[in-house]
Amino acid sequence: MDELTQILRHAAEQAAGYRRSLSERPVARPVDHTALRVAFAAPLDRPGTDPRTVIDELVAAAGPGLVGSAGPRFFGFVVGGALPAATAADILTTGWDQNAFNAVLSPAAIAAEEAAGGRLKELLGLPATASVGFVTGGQAANTAGLAAARQHLFAEAGWDVGRRGLAGAPRLRVVAGEERHATVDRSLRLLGLGTDCLRPVRADDRGALDTEDLRRVLAAEPDALTIVCAQAGNVNTGACDDLRTICGLTHAVGGWVHVDGAFGLWAAASPATRHLVDGVERADSWACDGHKWLNVPYDCGYAFCSRPAVHADALSYSASYLTRAEATPAGGADYTAESSRRARGFATWAALRELGRDGVTELVDRCCALARRFADGLSAAGFDVVNEVALNQVLVGFGSDARTDAVVQAVQEDGTCWVGATTWRGRRLMRISVSGHATTEADVDRSVAAMVRQARRP
Numbered sequence: 001m002d003e004l005t006q007i008l009r010h011a012a013e014q015a016a017g018y019r020r021s022l023s024e025r026p027v028a029r030p031v032d033h034t035a036l037r038v039a040f041a042a043p044l045d046r047p048g049t050d051p052r053t054v055i056d057e058l059v060a061a062a063g064p065g066l067v068g069s070a071g072p073r074f075f076g077f078v079v080g081g082a083l084p085a086a087t088a089a090d091i092l093t094t095g096w097d098q099n100a101f102n103a104v105l106s107p108a109a110i111a112a113e114e115a116a117g118g119r120l121k122e123l124l125g126l127p128a129t130a131s132v133g134f135v136t137g138g139q140a141a142n143t144a145g146l147a148a149a150r151q152h153l154f155a156e157a158g159w160d161v162g163r164r165g166l167a168g169a170p171r172l173r174v175v176a177g178e179e180r181h182a183t184v185d186r187s188l189r190l191l192g193l194g195t196d197c198l199r200p201v202r203a204d205d206r207g208a209l210d211t212e213d214l215r216r217v218l219a220a221e222p223d224a225l226t227i228v229c230a231q232a233g234n235v236n237t238g239a240c241d242d243l244r245t246i247c248g249l250t251h252a253v254g255g256w257v258h259v260d261g262a263f264g265l266w267a268a269a270s271p272a273t274r275h276l277v278d279g280v281e282r283a284d285s286w287a288c289d290g291h292k293w294l295n296v297p298y299d300c301g302y303a304f305c306s307r308p309a310v311h312a313d314a315l316s317y318s319a320s321y322l323t324r325a326e327a328t329p330a331g332g333a334d335y336t337a338e339s340s341r342r343a344r345g346f347a348t349w350a351a352l353r354e355l356g357r358d359g360v361t362e363l364v365d366r367c368c369a370l371a372r373r374f375a376d377g378l379s380a381a382g383f384d385v386v387n388e389v390a391l392n393q394v395l396v397g398f399g400s401d402a403r404t405d406a407v408v409q410a411v412q413e414d415g416t417c418w419v420g421a422t423t424w425r426g427r428r429l430m431r432i433s434v435s436g437h438a439t440t441e442a443d444v445d446r447s448v449a450a451m452v453r454q455a456r457r458p
């Protein structure tokens with residue numbers, strides 16, 4: 001066997017062994033950060049090290065600092081664990097080492113993005129004509145969508161923002177819910193719009209945008225160019241904004257609707273939850289993640305835009321050495337803020353093939369049902385579930401803020417499962433997110449038991 005084959009097999013076996021261990025090992029363990037640094041602190045030897053030794057060293061050094069977020073009982077943030085075919089496709093992506101800049105550099109990478117992008121639009125209920133940029137995640141997808149919005153609104157006002165920049169440009173406001181994801185603010189900073197352009201809209205009891213307040217905010221500055229940033233999937237409660245109403249109100253004032261649907265857009269993939277994102281197809285741009293609910297390995301988000309030409313105008317570039325024939329449609333890097341880039345389409349394509357339409361629907365339904373199981377179990381034990389569990393997020397109080405923080409910490413240390421804490425409506429709460437394909441009812445029951453055990457300790 002040649003050296004590359006040997007070492008790839010070895011790495012794959014190490015990865016598979018690690019994944020197998022996740023169902024039984026403590027989800028998180030106390031980490032000695034100093035020891036971890038020391039383990040990685042090998043000097044840069046002049047002669048270098050043979051590859052097999054390098055990989056063994058890496059496995060040994062990283063092991064104590066790996067978090068079992070790919071396992072069945074990790075309920076922190078909103079992360080899933082990568083599906084088998086998507087994981088293997090990602091390993092192939094690395095092996096093939098393609099540059100997905102364009103169809104000259106990697107015809108296969110671009111074809112996979114096109115095919116997977118088409119299936120994603122079907123599942124998410126988006127227009128078939130929308131463009132799709134395969135980006136690094138929700139943050140990048142929000143930046144891409146807001147860049148397209150900026151491009152379009154200024155162009156309509158006779159201002160070429162790509163050439164003239166923002167100094168002296170017409171006034172633009174970004175109307176967004178007060179419970180928007182923090183990445184929206186970072187996108188605005190990166191795009192030069194700055195966070196002062198934000199006009200916050202109140203959230204209703206569920207954490208969704210209050211459309212009456214939106215009416216008030218929109219009416220306040222009738223002459224400003226307007227981006228409305230809606231949300232499918234409140235990061236705390238999972239609530240989805242009333243997209244149909246928001247699109248109607250925004251378009252009536254000539255505005256652009258961007259939907260941050262990093263995880264919540266997947267509600268569209270199931271008949272049981274589709275109503276939560278009713279009207280989604282009317283928006284102008286959408287951000288969604290592959291590496292959350294679709295369970296694709298990290299480095300995977302999608303930036304969709306209803307106007308492909310605007311999308312490419314906002315982000316693409318050209319240079320004399322680029323050989324994309326004029327006839328080639330835009331794709332690849334044209335829809336992202338990157339140049340050389342990973343061939344992200346393969347892993348998404350594999351995840352969608354592995355699950356099929358029914359599998360995606362079932363994954364969404366199962367995670368929602370498991371979230372309700374968490375809520376029922378903890379309510380039955382006398383704890384306070386404070387959100388309406390419409391999707392995959394559950395917020396739980398265990399008494400005072402200090403008590404809730406202590407319970408969350410005790411649950412993390414117990415190691416049966418991992419959950420984080422959040423502040424919502426001024427109250428400290430345990431935040432449970434069910435997004436992984438590997439989680440079963442038994443995992444939830446075991447986790448609820450661990451939570452109750454810790455919460456009842458004096």
Ligand SMILES: *Cc1c(COP(=O)(O)O)cnc(C)c1O
Nearest residue numbers: 137138139181183260262263289
């Ligand atoms: C996770 C998340 C983001 C950011 O996505 P990344 O993939 O972490 O970049 C943006 N918005 C919402 C609503 C999210 O849940």
